[in-house]
Amino acid sequence: MNQFITFIRKEFYHVFRDSKTLLMLFGLPIVQIVLFGFALSNEIRNAKIAIFDQAKDQTSQQIINRFAASRYFSLQNNISSESQIEAVFQEGKIKLLMIIPSSFEEDLMHSRKASIQFIFDASDPNTASTLQGYANAIIMSYQQDLVAGSNIPLQIIPQTRMLYNPELKGAPTFVPGVMALVLMLICVLMTSISIVKEKEQGTMEILLVSPVNPFLLIIAKAVPYLALSLVNLAVILTLSVTLLDMPINGSLFLLIAESTLLIITALALGLLISNSTANQQAAMLIAMMGMLVPTMLFTGFMFPIENMPIPLQIISHFIPSKWYYIIVKSIMIKGLGIAAIWKETLILLGMALIFLFLSFKKFKTRLQ
Amino acid sequence: MRTLLFLLKKEFKQIFRNKALLPLIFIAPLIQLLILPLAADYEVKNINISFVDHDHSTMSQQLYHKIISSGYFRGVGYGSSYKDALKQIEADQADLIIEIPIGFERNLIRENRQDLFVAINAINGVKAGLGGSYIGQIITDFNQEIRFKWLTSVEQITPGQIEIGSSFWYNPNLNYNMFMVPAILVILVTMICAYMCSLNIVKEKEVGTIEQINATPIKKYQFILGKLIPFWFIGLFIFSVGLFVIARFVYGIVPIGSLLLLYLFLAIYLIALLGMGLLISTMANTQQQAMSVAFFFIMIFMLMSGLFTPIDSMPDWAKLIAYCSPVTYFIDVTRMLVLKGSGMMDIRWHFVIIIIFAIVLNAWALIKYKKTS
Numbered sequence: 001m002n003q004f005i006t007f008i009r010k011e012f013y014h015v016f017r018d019s020k021t022l023l024m025l026f027g028l029p030i031v032q033i034v035l036f037g038f039a040l041s042n043e044i045r046n047a048k049i050a051i052f053d054q055a056k057d058q059t060s061q062q063i064i065n066r067f068a069a070s071r072y073f074s075l076q077n078n079i080s081s082e083s084q085i086e087a088v089f090q091e092g093k094i095k096l097l098m099i100i101p102s103s104f105e106e107d108l109m110h111s112r113k114a115s116i117q118f119i120f121d122a123s124d125p126n127t128a129s130t131l132q133g134y135a136n137a138i139i140m141s142y143q144q145d146l147v148a149g150s151n152i153p154l155q156i157i158p159q160t161r162m163l164y165n166p167e168l169k170g171a172p173t174f175v176p177g178v179m180a181l182v183l184m185l186i187c188v189l190m191t192s193i194s195i196v197k198e199k200e201q202g203t204m205e206i207l208l209v210s211p212v213n214p215f216l217l218i219i220a221k222a223v224p225y226l227a228l229s230l231v232n233l234a235v236i237l238t239l240s241v242t243l244l245d246m247p248i249n250g251s252l253f254l255l256i257a258e259s260t261l262l263i264i265t266a267l268a269l270g271l272l273i274s275n276s277t278a279n280q281q282a283a284m285l286i287a288m289m290g291m292l293v294p295t296m297l298f299t300g301f302m303f304p305i306e307n308m309p310i311p312l313q314i315i316s317h318f319i320p321s322k323w324y325y326i327i328v329k330s331i332m333i334k335g336l337g338i339a340a341i342w343k344e345t346l347i348l349l350g351m352a353l354i355f356l357f358l359s360f361k362k363f364k365t366r367l368q
Numbered sequence: 369m370r371t372l373l374f375l376l377k378k379e380f381k382q383i384f385r386n387k388a389l390l391p392l393i394f395i396a397p398l399i400q401l402l403i404l405p406l407a408a409d410y411e412v413k414n415i416n417i418s419f420v421d422h423d424h425s426t427m428s429q430q431l432y433h434k435i436i437s438s439g440y441f442r443g444v445g446y447g448s449s450y451k452d453a454l455k456q457i458e459a460d461q462a463d464l465i466i467e468i469p470i471g472f473e474r475n476l477i478r479e480n481r482q483d484l485f486v487a488i489n490a491i492n493g494v495k496a497g498l499g500g501s502y503i504g505q506i507i508t509d510f511n512q513e514i515r516f517k518w519l520t521s522v523e524q525i526t527p528g529q530i531e532i533g534s535s536f537w538y539n540p541n542l543n544y545n546m547f548m549v550p551a552i553l554v555i556l557v558t559m560i561c562a563y564m565c566s567l568n569i570v571k572e573k574e575v576g577t578i579e580q581i582n583a584t585p586i587k588k589y590q591f592i593l594g595k596l597i598p599f600w601f602i603g604l605f606i607f608s609v610g611l612f613v614i615a616r617f618v619y620g621i622v623p624i625g626s627l628l629l630l631y632l633f634l635a636i637y638l639i640a641l642l643g644m645g646l647l648i649s650t651m652a653n654t655q656q657q658a659m660s661v662a663f664f665f666i667m668i669f670m671l672m673s674g675l676f677t678p679i680d681s682m683p684d685w686a687k688l689i690a691y692c693s694p695v696t697y698f699i700d701v702t703r704m705l706v707l708k709g710s711g712m713m714d715i716r717w718h719f720v721i722i723i724i725f726a727i728v729l730n731a732w733a734l735i736k737y738k739k740t741s
Binding site: 018020021024025028031032035036038039040041042043044045046047048074089090091092095108112113114115116117118119120121122123124125126127128129130132133134135136137139140142143144153154155156157158159160161162163164165166167168169170172173185189193197277278279280281282284285286288289290292293296297298302303304306307308309312315326329330333334336340 | 396407409457459476477481492495498500507511532533536537539546571655656662670678680709710
């Protein structure tokens with residue numbers, strides 16, 4: 001036991017002596033949480049649109065005003081002839097062109113049917129279809145107001161309540177996602193080179209002849225990073241609550257416990273990578289190339305997992321941060337307890353154990 | 369020149385000898401290119417709806433069927449208590465609850481107006497917003513139908529309808545791959561070149577071989593060029609395989625703009641990127657440091673370059689950061705050239721900016737490099 005503590009102490013020295021790296025390990029998550037917490041959102045705001053208003057009457061102006069007032073759109077140039085349409089799209093300046101035909105108001109009043117034409121830049125289909133939803137909603141609500149003015153009978157009026165996030169902010173989706181992403185990646189990254197570095201520099205042999213159990217040796221490698229990650233976690237949580245206005249509606253203790261579980265899972269995964277690779281470069285590239293993109297996609301905060309093809313949905317089950325993301329949302333926003341998330345917790349726990357087991361196994365084969 | 373050729377030979381040999389790295393350089397990106405575009409789709413569909421019907425009238429059932437048959441929604445419950453439905457929301461099984469009050473049908477006819485309640489899980493604000501507006505549209509339609517059925521005077525019913533015609537240019541089928549594949553290709557090339565380049569030089573530092581090279585008559589610029597050129601070629605190679613093999617044969621994407629412009633941009637972009645790798649290398653002492661910094665920037669590039677989330681929606685300070693990243697410009701150019709067939713005039717500013725990036729990053733790296741050694 002004494003030896004074990006000595007080893008842990010040694011590892012702490014190693015980590016703390018390299019102040020540049022230490023600064024990064026602390027600094028990067030902070031910057032990233034703040035940056036992404038504020039900047040990222042699937043919401044589309046200020047999408048640039050152009051208007052080809054051939055009517056130039058009161059009704060068309062009212063509709064244009066509604067678009068101008070919406071936070072989703074920002075009016076750019078108006079165009080005045082059909083020949084300009086292609087050019088404004090190719091310059092990449094606008095996402096949507098609204099064409100109001102010249103007889104708009106007349107059609108609406110007399111034949112009770114008028115039409116509006118939208119052209120979307122669908123090279124970005126996500127944006128195009130979202131904007132279509134917003135644009136239709138604006139026209140719909142304009143029309144509804146026309147109806148309301150005319151005192152129509154038999155009205156069904158939906159009373160809509162937005163649960164958990166009444167202002168429809170981006171933060172409740174993205175902040176837990178970024179938390180999961182940053183914690184996961186930083187932890188894997190930190191431990192992924194811990195063992196391979198010793199292998200590469202040749203100090204591993206010295207460690208192996210020492211009387212310490214290899215099992216404890218691996219654990220000792222991870223302990224300082226666990227401590228560091230817990231500090232990171234505290235900082236990340238503080239930032240999320242103070243700066244990014246995230247609530248913690250559930251138990252803080254439970255949140256910390258679950259986060260620790262994720263950290264351990266990620267550290268174990270890092271150890272596994274470290275034990276399975278031959279040099280630092282390979283370890284880092286696996287940790288980076290192999291982890292960054294899948295973690296980002298399959299955590300579920302950017303793209304809904306239920307939209308993905310089935311094989312990818314299955315892959316997503318193997319990404320630890322996906323389960324953590326569900327847990328964080330449940331605790332922080334929905335205020336639920338362990339009863340609601342025991343399944344996710346067990347999955348994370350299982351993953352941690354498997355990764356640890358595999359990395360011990362890999363490590364032992366190296367001994368022979 | 370001969371020295372440089374020898375150095376290049378050595379670098380290529382070192383890269384190709386490293387059996388652990390080769391698959392990471394060449395195969396991993398292509399696999400990612402195959403998988404990622406399939407995952408990157410945030411279109412709002414399959415909204416799970418839980419219907420709480422206290423009325424159990426013909427009308428409430430008709431409304432339920434109308435909603436389910438609209439295509440956007442999937443019924444996950446037709447229950448009698450709001451509490452149960454809320455539990456479904458808590459467990460993420462439902463996204464939206466519609467509650468029909470008792471006497472819905474009767475009140476509507478008698479009092480001429482009737483409320484119904486919609487509760488939406490709004491943790492994902494975009495999904496909630498669109499889900500709410502789809503439901504609003506469906507209810508309005510439904511209401512219109514009821515009026516047609518119950519009222520006789522058409523004047524009362526239709527106060528003037530606005531028809532909406534939508535056309536989708538450049539990608540009429542709203543095929544997400546068209547948009548994602550070119551951009552993901554950019555990211556993969558960026559990741560490979562930036563990581564590899566920054567790790568490669570710092571490795572010589574860490575292992576100590578850089579001193580041996582400094583002791584030889586090899587000039588510094590030869591050493592640096594020897595380091596950069598292989599990755600420049602690897603970048604070109606990966607991009608070409610991605611574009612001409614995977615994008616074309618797997619996703620059926622054929623660039624409609626000028627390939628010459630695309631490659632010209634790529635060539636300059638890679639120079640800028642390698643300059644960044646060089647800069648990171650000269651500042652870092654260990655591979656771990658280099659990697660942490662490279663990781664930091666790549667992550668920012670990736671998340672803030674308009675790859676996944678639109679730059680226009682970001683707050684102004686974040687836009688500023690996005691426009692300070694070379695990746696932003698390359699993604700934009702790739703999309704414009706591949707999908708829209710934009711010309712030189714449309715992307716001239718992109719060219720100016722990327723050239724500035726290339727010059728500044730490389731110059732900075734060279735100054736730093738001389739000072740540190």
